[in-house]
Amino acid sequence: xTNDHTTYDLVVPSAQWKKALEVEADMLWNPRLDxxxxxxxxxxxxxxxxxxxxxxxxxxxEKLFELGFEQHRIRRGSLxxxxxxxxxxxxxxLEYFKTAYHPARIILVVAxxxxxxxxxxxxxxxxxVAKGAAPKxxxxxxxxxxxxFRYAQVxxxxxxxxxxLGYHTASTASEDYPALEVLNAILGLxxxxxxxxxxxxQKKVILDGNSELxxxxxxxxxxxxxxxxxxxIDRAELAALTELELLKREEPDASEMERALAQLECQFWSGxxxxxxxxxxxxxxxxxxxxxxxxxxISRLRKVQPxxxxxxxxxxxxxxxxxxxxxxxxxxxxxxxxxxxxxxxxQELLEPATVQEIAEREKEVVPAFDIPGSxxxxxxxxxxxxxxxxxxxxxxxxxxxxxxxxxxxxxxFFYAGGKLLEKKEIAGVTALMLQSMLTGTRERAPExxxxxxxxYGARFRPVVADDYCGFSLTILSKHIEKGxxxxxxxxx
Numbered sequence: 001x002t003n004d005h006t007t008y009d010l011v012v013p014s015a016q017w018k019k020a021l022e023v024e025a026d027m028l029w030n031p032r033l034d035x036x037x038x039x040x041x042x043x044x045x046x047x048x049x050x051x052x053x054x055x056x057x058x059x060x061x062e063k064l065f066e067l068g069f070e071q072h073r074i075r076r077g078s079l080x081x082x083x084x085x086x087x088x089x090x091x092x093x094l095e096y097f098k099t100a101y102h103p104a105r106i107i108l109v110v111a112x113x114x115x116x117x118x119x120x121x122x123x124x125x126x127x128x129v130a131k132g133a134a135p136k137x138x139x140x141x142x143x144x145x146x147x148x149f150r151y152a153q154v155x156x157x158x159x160x161x162x163x164x165l166g167y168h169t170a171s172t173a174s175e176d177y178p179a180l181e182v183l184n185a186i187l188g189l190x191x192x193x194x195x196x197x198x199x200x201x202q203k204k205v206i207l208d209g210n211s212e213l214x215x216x217x218x219x220x221x222x223x224x225x226x227x228x229x230x231x232x233i234d235r236a237e238l239a240a241l242t243e244l245e246l247l248k249r250e251e252p253d254a255s256e257m258e259r260a261l262a263q264l265e266c267q268f269w270s271g272x273x274x275x276x277x278x279x280x281x282x283x284x285x286x287x288x289x290x291x292x293x294x295x296x297x298i299s300r301l302r303k304v305q306p307x308x309x310x311x312x313x314x315x316x317x318x319x320x321x322x323x324x325x326x327x328x329x330x331x332x333x334x335x336x337x338x339x340x341x342x343x344x345x346x347q348e349l350l351e352p353a354t355v356q357e358i359a360e361r362e363k364e365v366v367p368a369f370d371i372p373g374s375x376x377x378x379x380x381x382x383x384x385x386x387x388x389x390x391x392x393x394x395x396x397x398x399x400x401x402x403x404x405x406x407x408x409x410x411x412x413f414f415y416a417g418g419k420l421l422e423k424k425e426i427a428g429v430t431a432l433m434l435q436s437m438l439t440g441t442r443e444r445a446p447e448x449x450x451x452x453x454x455x456y457g458a459r460f461r462p463v464v465a466d467d468y469c470g471f472s473l474t475i476l477s478k479h480i481e482k483g484x485x486x487x488x489x490x491x492x
Contacts, residue, residue, distance in 0.1 A: 014113035068323040071141040104134035169220035179308040185260035192451035251306035262457035414470035434462035
């Protein structure tokens with residue numbers, strides 16, 4: 001259950017798909033909704049809520065939505081209230097079920113080793129049970145445009161201070177949405193993003209950071225998360241706001257655009273590498289704009305230009321559209337800060353900080369990056385070849401499985417050995433070795449290395465298991481040769 005939809009998944013052997021549909025239909029059309037079962041489920045949901053209240057990640061997100069929204073139902077959070085469910089009768093539950101789970105409100109997706117015509121016949125037999133349009137649900141309250149800077153603090157079980165910045169954006173139906181996706185990727189997707197490269201690696205004012213673009217049918221919300229040292233809260237907030245201000249003033253260069261687009265492309269295809277993920281993607285796109293838009297996603301993203309990113313940054317990353325939440329450990333020293341003081345402080349310091357940052361970047365030596373040109377569209381093929389093995393003289397043994405269902409290649413480069421070979425006095429040395437190998441080569445600094453990999457649409461991580469270790473590389477197949485060359489450079 002998420003903010004705007006509920007999903008029931010059945011994953012079964014393909015020989016059993018008819019039985020699975022029968023089970024699903026029986027559950028939807030003939031629910032028992034027993035009073036005693038309800039009590040058990042209510043208690044289970046209460047336990048989930050109590051677990052969520054102990055989870056700093058959940059609490060931080062809930063509190064940000066509570067601060068950033070005034071009317072939208074999302075401000076109530078996703079955790080169930082004890083009093084609401086405890087007083088819920090079977091009659092009320094059945095009324096809600098008949099309204100919200102009417103057949104006309106359901107999207108049914110079947111993905112996998114099935115025959116389309118057979119599936120269609122079976123779906124008509126099992127699911128054509130109700131006539132007429134679905135009952136109308138009460139529309140959610142319309143959220144008014146935010147017109148004032150908001151600030152709040154919350155204390156809890158946070159191991160280190162966490163800073164959250166939230167901005168209202170546009171829904172998925174908006175023409176701005178593709179540009180917002182690219183903006184989000186520039187900010188927080190990958191090791192070459194603004195948060196990781198500028199604030200973590202270069203300035204060292206945050207310990208970790210990411211960004212997320214929430215997509216709802218009627219609303220969008222951009223969240224920036226930063227974990228920081230207690231002494232760096234003010235510096236991190238100003239540094240983050242400065243980076244956002246720069247995105248509003250200067251268009252991203254070609255390497256930054258290509259890095260963001262390639263990472264989004266890799267993310268898109270990785271989200272289709274199982275039948276379950278494909279089914280979810282089809283249902284999600286159908287609920288928003290029609291499933292055919294799924295095949296248009298990459299081309300729509302590729303139409304985004306640098307000026308589009310700057311435009312949406314100027315439009316949505318405004319101070320009056322910002323909500324700032326500081327999540328502090330329970331025993332942290334008090335911060336004598338309120339909304340007006342925070343707003344005035346940032347207003348006074350942001351312009352000088354931005355001017356200074358622009359001056360410093362003019363002195364930077366920007367490394368050259370290989371920006372790939374356009375390539376022919378991916379051609380899907382269901383043909384899958386059997387596993388092949390080979391051996392390189394005085395080199396690795398190779399295991400190759402050729403698969404053309406996705407434009408991705410996964411490469412694993414593994415050494416025999418791992419945690420089990422470590423002696424007590426050097427426990428962790430394997431992970432240290434692999435991480436150290438990623439801090440650059442003789443030819444490239446770490447920033448240049450990781451940004452180039454991400455420009456190729458690559459995701460790269462060290463792997464440490466009990467009896468082996470090495471690296472895992474996922475990359476867009478059109479860039480495999482260049483990606484393998486960088487992998488070889490790291491290993492050599």
